[in-house]
Amino acid sequence: MLQAINREIELRASEIQKYTIETIYFGGGTPSVLTVDEMHSLISTLGGTVSLDQVVEVTMECNPDDLNPDYLQALLNETMVDRISIGIQSFHDPHLKMMNRAHNGAEAGQSLEQIFNAGFEKVTADLIFGLPDNDLSIWQSNLARLVEFPVSHISCYGLTIEPNTALKHVIDKGLIDMPDESAARDQFYMTQEFLASKGYEQYEISNFCLPGQYAVHNTNYWKQVPYIGIGPSAHSYNGRERRFNVANNSQYLSAINRGIDFWETELLSESDRYNEWILTGLRTKWGIDGSDAQQYSLNIREEFDDAVKKSIHAGWIEESDGALCLTKSGKVLADYVISSFFYV
């Protein structure tokens, strides 16, 4: 697989060279199974293709159970990785078990300790709320435990039951109760209040950080900055077009080896671009600038103006300093509000 990924970088060299690379993100799965040497070789291939002088953030997603002090130390000292995203998800063992995680709560705490002991300063951790047992106090203790560490950035994800997942299956079979929406909403509100009291700013629906410690890479997704995704299932975006690599690992490998196309592309129409602007923009604290709607055609502008009026009336968005932002009640219904803006 690593060979294939290196090969993809080579194949797309001319495309990559068009850009100034600002951030690198190793994610989607468990890159922490890679050895430090393997990480090093990946970054070298990239560095041989395009200048990495302007890079300000290199994040690596890690599972708590893949980490050890030596590994972390070597990662920090010998590679460009300077930011760790750790999938804590919970400190509560029954929850971790329910989500089929390999680590337990104690190991989650140890892995955070190791990360900070190794000297990483930029650390983000994620937690999941809205789990089927609906317990507010467990959620609060999760948050409290996490902020005992000097994490600069926190992602809190509400559980969504996706089709064709193990969780959906057990819920359908009646083995676990469907999470209660009101409880999930209360947990979401509590997250906002609790983290605010600890100095974290909610700069996107699911993302909180200490002053100025935004995730540069993720923030760029929401600002329509182009990106290149390498590897199976990775998505790329150049401002006009999305490209997505085949998701299946063996199909990806065989396509790369046989030199045939391993991706599909999708040209974004005007309404696609408009919809994505709404979708990504409204979720952030910066909101959307109403005057940016002027670049779209009349039909879209009418839809936009109508939705703005209705959403302000309903109390879901508010205008401040020329930007339209979700209110507290708007955030909890973000998808509902966003789709009301959509032009289809």
Place this chain on the structure above:
Amino acid sequence: MEKIRNFCVIAHIDHGKSTLSDRLLEYTNTIAQREMKDQALDSMDLERERGITIKSHAIQMRYEHTDGEIYTFNMIDTPGHVDFSYEVSRSIAACEGALLLVDASQGIQAQTISNLYLALEHDLEIIPVLNKVDMDSAMIEEVSDEIIELLGCAQEDILLASGKTGLGIENILKEIVDKVPAPKGDPDAPLQALIFDSVFNPFRGVIAYYRIFNGSIKKGDLIRFVHTNNAYTADEVGVLQMDTIPHKQLFAGNVGYVITGIKESKEIKVGDTITHHENPSKLAVKGFEDVKPMVFAGIFPIDNDDFEDLRDSLEKLQLNDASLVFEPESSAALGFGFRCGFLGMLHLEIIQERLSREFNQEVITTVPNVSYVAYLTKDPSDGLVINTPNDLPDPSKLDRVEEPYIQAQIITKPDYIGGIMNLCLDKRGHLTKQVYLSQGRVEMTYELPLAEIVFDFYDRLKSISRGYASFDYAPLNYRASDLVRIDIRLNGEIVDALSALVHRDKAEYIGRKICKKLKELLPRQQFVIAIQASIGAKIIARETISALRKDVTAKCYGGDISRKRKLLEKQKKGKKKMRQIGNVEVPQKAFLEVLKLQD
């Protein structure tokens, strides 16, 4: 005339009529193989997709018989669905013979039998054909026994065929010459021709298809339609092959078309008789009926501004579908729309689909109902026709209400008799006859209220019998019935478009089911939605839809963005098809689905 053979094909849906017809057209070189789209006769896209023939068509073939003579074959295609049974009867009346086409793996179905009876009533010579005999599942002996039982024919009279492989095609053509009688009639008598179908052509107007029984018709003739009593000039006459082929004159015994410049298909009634304006025939062809719609439903634009566009579209549809009727209707919930009459539920679905496909009109179709007759106490002999629940007079003023009954024929395996009896009992049916067609097949005859079969009767019949039941019906009469109107309230407000007329004994049950169904169909909103069913002021059922408290995607990075965008776009599209009633958003399909009560 002795070289003409007029015949139709009687078959159940899926028994391979279209494919077999195609083979006949190929064999007689009526159509070159390379021109052939599968199922050349089903010309509407919708027909080809649904694999059924909605409108009948006629086609002429030339066949060189073993005696070296050239014969003219007029094959008249018949619609394959119960909604269109009158049109079938007129096609049959235009023929001397019929191919009875039966799928060797499925056996005879109810509708085939009722059409066969029609053909026998008209003294048609029946040529039984066992189709799809090449399939592994073919039960040639068993199905042959059924045919023998029905027709009293001999085993060797049954032709074996396969539309797929072309097996038996030549035999069929031979038998048509040998068995189907040549038409009789006097070419010198006054013109008497039966209209069995018409089609709308956007460039040429309405084209009428007819069979001449007596006399002749030529270009330029001044002709008269007996029942509508309108006169026209025959601008063009001719015969139908893959296209219209103009002729100077057509004579008794033949099948052809006439173009008169008529712009609306309403003016041409299937079953009417064409004669000459001067020297008319004294007799019209028997059996004319003004086809009446059986099922009524409101059709409303999703957006009130589209009302005029909807009217235009319906008018255009009516140009080539005279059985569609409509008049303006207004609903407190849905605004202005049309109350439309249809031949049956399939017809209703076809119209809805054609509005969407051909006219890009998304509409709301309200709960369908049949046509009732209400008699008031002050004048109990004069009935009022009720085509919409809201027209039902106040119960205190009512003497009685009558509802239409049908006679239904159900053919099934004996194993399913019990289940079907329960279903028909539930549907207020009354068994009048039960006959074994063969050891493995039984025919049940029921009298049922039409209203009961409009909804989910067919689906339930299919599921009870695991597909081994076929069903056909014909209108019977009107009978007194204890009807009540169920009203549905959303957050207290009555939605007139959801009202339904039902039998009193079932009102509570149906009310509960409707509320449950609506709970599934209505999307959650940011407030609680109360759904209630009531009879008059009395609430008989209630459901509550809880408010939407949280609706937010957790992750929105890279690939999530386009996935989520597409998901929300889909939601928004669905929402655009919803109608705001009070403060509640009601999806387009809710109105039609609400009475599909099966779990």
